Amino acid sequence: KQEVTQIPAALSVPEGENLVLNCSFTDSAIYNLQWFRQDPGKGLTSLLLIQSSQREQTSGRLNASLDKSSGRSTLYIAASQPGDSATYLCAVRGETSYDKVIFGPGTSLSVIP
Amino acid sequence: DGGITQSPKYLFRKEGQNVTLSCEQNLNHDAMYWYRQDPGQGLRLIYYSQIVNDFQKGDIAEGYSVSREKKESFPLTVTSAQKNPTAFYLCASSIAVRGGQPQHFGDGTRLSIL
Numbered sequence: 001k002q003e004v005t006q007i008p009a010a011l012s013v014p015e016g017e018n019l020v021l022n023c024s025f026t027d028s029a030i031y032n033l034q035w036f037r038q039d040p041g042k043g044l045t046s047l048l049l050i051q052s053s054q055r056e057q058t059s060g061r062l063n064a065s066l067d068k069s070s071g072r073s074t075l076y077i078a079a080s081q082p083g084d085s086a087t088y089l090c091a092v093r094g095e096t097s098y099d100k101v102i103f104g105p106g107t108s109l110s111v112i113p
Numbered sequence: 114d115g116g117i118t119q120s121p122k123y124l125f126r127k128e129g130q131n132v133t134l135s136c137e138q139n140l141n142h143d144a145m146y147w148y149r150q151d152p153g154q155g156l157r158l159i160y161y162s163q164i165v166n167d168f169q170k171g172d173i174a175e176g177y178s179v180s181r182e183k184k185e186s187f188p189l190t191v192t193s194a195q196k197n198p199t200a201f202y203l204c205a206s207s208i209a210v211r212g213g214q215p216q217h218f219g220d221g222t223r224l225s226i227l
Contacts, residue, residue, distance in 0.1 A: 004155060031213050043117075043203055043218035044156075051213075089155065093213055100171070101216065103148075103155030 002027045004092055004104035012110040013080055021075040021107050023090035028068045031093040035064050035075050038087045038106065047088075048075070080111045115140045117219035119204050125227045126191065126198060134189045134222045136204035142217075144210045145187035149173060150201040150221075159202075162187055163210045191224060199225050 003026045013019050023033070032051045036044040048057045048064040050073070056065040063076040073090055089106040093099055117138045126132045138145065143164050148156040158171030162181040176195025181187055187206075191198045201223050205216040 009153070034215060036218075041221070041223070043119075043220045044205075044216075046215050046217070049215050091155075100158060100161075103157075105153055105155045 002092060002102045004090060004102050006090060006104040006107050008107060010108040012112060015080060015082060015111055015113050017080050018078050019080055021088050023073040023104055025071045025092050028071050029095040031095060031099060033066055033073050034091045036089045038089060082111045082113050085109055085111050117204055117206055117217060119219035119222050121222060124222055124224045126224060127227050129193045131190055131192050134202055136187045136219060137185055138206045139185060140206055140217060142206035142208055144207045146205040147189045148203045150203060156203060
């Protein structure tokens with residue numbers, strides 16, 4: 001059974017710092033992995049989607065990498081800003097495009113001005 | 114603007130009462146989903162629907178029911194059989210269940226017990 005974990009559960013950094021958020025999954029047979037942002041009391045906003053054949057995806061100051069064999073993904077945020085404060089969740093889809101999505105519990109990020 | 118609308122934003126349930134959460138999308142997506150989010154846990158799938166008049170149980174369907182009479186709408190009923198309904202409920206949609214398409218989310222409904 002696929003399990004997704006994210007450590008740490010919470011992270012506080014000063015503004016301007018580069019940071020890395022971690023996502024681990026137990027079954028390496030995945031179809032894709034997605035990173036989401038969730039603001040308090042809101043739904044999820046998709047940030048990056050990495051297909052199983054890809055190693056990384058970039059969007060602006062965000063870079064997500066995927067290492068299927070080790071069951072890990074990282075989300076790199078460059079030059080963090082207070083507006084980046086939110087909870088970041090990763091989610092993996094099972095081996096086929098038909099499989100359901102399993103979500104991690106998220107990392108709560110606070111960027112201090 | 115296309116998107117997913119969930120209502121109400123906050124909902125309170127009395128003992129023995131059924132309540133219905135609304136989810137409407139204008140993205141022309143075939144697939145719709147209901148998730149439950151509890152503090153410190155990932156989202157858990159309650160029900161999903163691939164097409165009108167079709168829906169499937171997710172991992173935690175007990176105490177919940179859904180209908181899909183229109184493509185745009187996928188309401189969730191939390192019945193009195195759900196003994197621990199306090200949670201944040203999120204509705205999502207995607208072009209299809211197949212194809213690994215990304216899911217788009219509404220802003221959620223927070224349900225509490227009176």
